Every structure is written in structure tokens, then in C-alpha cells.
Amino acid sequence: AIQLTQSPSSLSASIGDRVTITCRASQGISRAFAWYQQKPGRAPKLLIYDASSLDGGVPSRFSGSGSGTHFTLTISGLQPEDFATYYCQQVHTYPQTFGGGTKVEIK
Amino acid sequence: QVQLVESGGGVVQPGGSLRLSCAASGFSFSDFDIHWVRQAPGKGLEWVAFIRYDGSNKFYADSVKGRFPISRDNSKNTVYLQMNSLRGEDSAVYYCVQFGKALDVWGKGTTVIVSS
Numbered sequence A: 001a002i003q004l005t006q007s008p009s010s011l012s013a014s015i016g017d018r019v020t021i022t023c024r025a026s027q028g029i030s031r032a033f034a035w036y037q038q039k040p041g042r043a044p045k046l047l048i049y050d051a052s053s054l055d056g057g058v059p060s061r062f063s064g065s066g067s068g069t070h071f072t073l074t075i076s077g078l079q080p081e082d083f084a085t086y087y088c089q090q091v092h093t094y095p096q097t098f099g100g101g102t103k104v105e106i107k
Numbered sequence B: 001q002v003q004l005v006e007s008g009g010g011v012v013q014p015g016g017s018l019r020l021s022c023a024a025s026g027f028s029f030s031d032f033d034i035h036w037v038r039q040a041p042g043k044g045l046e047w048v049a050f051i052r053y054d055g056s057n058k059f060y061a062d063s064v065k066g067r068f069p070i071s072r073d074n075s076k077n078t079v080y081l082q083m084n085s086l087r088g089e090d091s092a093v094y095y096c097v098q099f100g101k102a103l104d105v106w107g108k109g110t111t112v113i114v115s116s
Helices: none
Strands: A004-007 A010-013 A018-025 A033-038 A045-049 A062-067 A070-076 A085-090 A102-106 B003-007 B010-012 B018-025 B033-039 B045-051 B058-060 B070-073 B078-083 B092-099 B103-106 B110-114
Touching: A004 A085, A010 A018, A018 A085, A033 A062, A045 A062, A045 B103, A070 A085, A085 B045, B003 B092, B003 B103, B018 B033, B018 B092, B018 B110, B033 B078, B033 B103, B045 B070, B045 B078, B045 B092
Parallel strands: A010 A102, B010 B110
Antiparallel strands: A004 A018, A018 A070, A033 A045, A033 A085, A062 A070, A085 A102, B003 B018, B018 B078, B033 B045, B033 B092, B045 B058, B070 B078, B092 B103, B092 B110
């Protein structure tokens, strides 16, 4: 199975900060990659698909980039509602796999 | 609106079985692939299983292969996850998810607890 190494596992940031989360795949997966946001007690929500395409209704401060084995999620100007846990996922090969998650907390 | 509703969770002893159901509404169910994803308490997301829109193809995580067959009944807009030979590490919230661009639409989840 393709392994996804997500970093950092947690971070503290302030409102307005620029935040970057990275995910590395154990083998090349082209751009078959997604990012999700999860808040406590809620189901995850799709943010980014095809590595860089924003899902409908997702604020433009979220952006994704990368291809092959290295991917990033950037939040430009962190807002109070962005404090959550973020997961990466590869949809290139079965079994599909998730990264371990990044918890974004308030500094 | 597009909705997925899971049911069938509960408390079961190790070695026991449960069947989870996922009832879909608000979209053309037979056009979409469906996945199951689970999350153990305080842990990350784990992809579990997939079934193609017409039931012709299925894939499983290694952790559940041979124990959790997935099926669907497009006439009832429902996907099933039959969970056999349950273990403590199968305890989790199980989400049913519609795959469009990625895992687009998630249900609220159903909780499975495996405990003696």
C-alpha cells in the first residue's frame, strides 16, 4: 500500500498566519490527491481534489499544490473557523490511504 | 439534498458480526461509487472499502480483507458492509462516503464498539 507521511502532526498558529502542511507519498501518484478538514465530532469535509482544485464553497484562502510524491496544503490568512484537523489522501491506487493528520491549534 | 445515512452500528463481542447499511438520497445513486471510511476513537481516518457504482468492482483495506464484504442494492439506494470476525481494533465510527471528485459527500457515521 502507498504510505502517506503528513507533517507536522500538529501546529500552533495565530489568526492571520500563513500555514503550510505537507504530505509525502511513498511512490508517485501523479495528481490523484485530496485534502480534507475535520472538526471535532463532525465528518470530514473535502477541501481540495486533484491536488490543487478547490471544492465548491471552499474559501480561496485554501490552496493545494504538488504532484508525484510531494504535496502541500496552504492556508493563507488563518481564520477562527480553520482550527481543525487536516488529512491528506491518495486516490491513485487501491487501497486508498490517508495521512496521519495535522491538528491546527490556536497559539 | 444529497444525503447518506448510516445505520447498524452497536456493541458486539469479539468474533461477532454486524451489518452496516448506508441509505442514500438526493442523487442518482446508481451512478456513484461508494466508500467506507472509519475512525477509531482519538485516531485518524482509515479507508476501509470501495464498491463501484454498478457493483462490478470492490476493493478492501488489508486490515478487513476477507472479513468485511461490501455490497449494494441500487434498487434500494443502499450500500452494505457486512462485518464478520470482529476484533477490538475494529471499534470506530464508520462513515459511508460518495466518491465524485474525491470523497465528496460523507454521512454522519455509525459507531461500532467491539467489546466483551
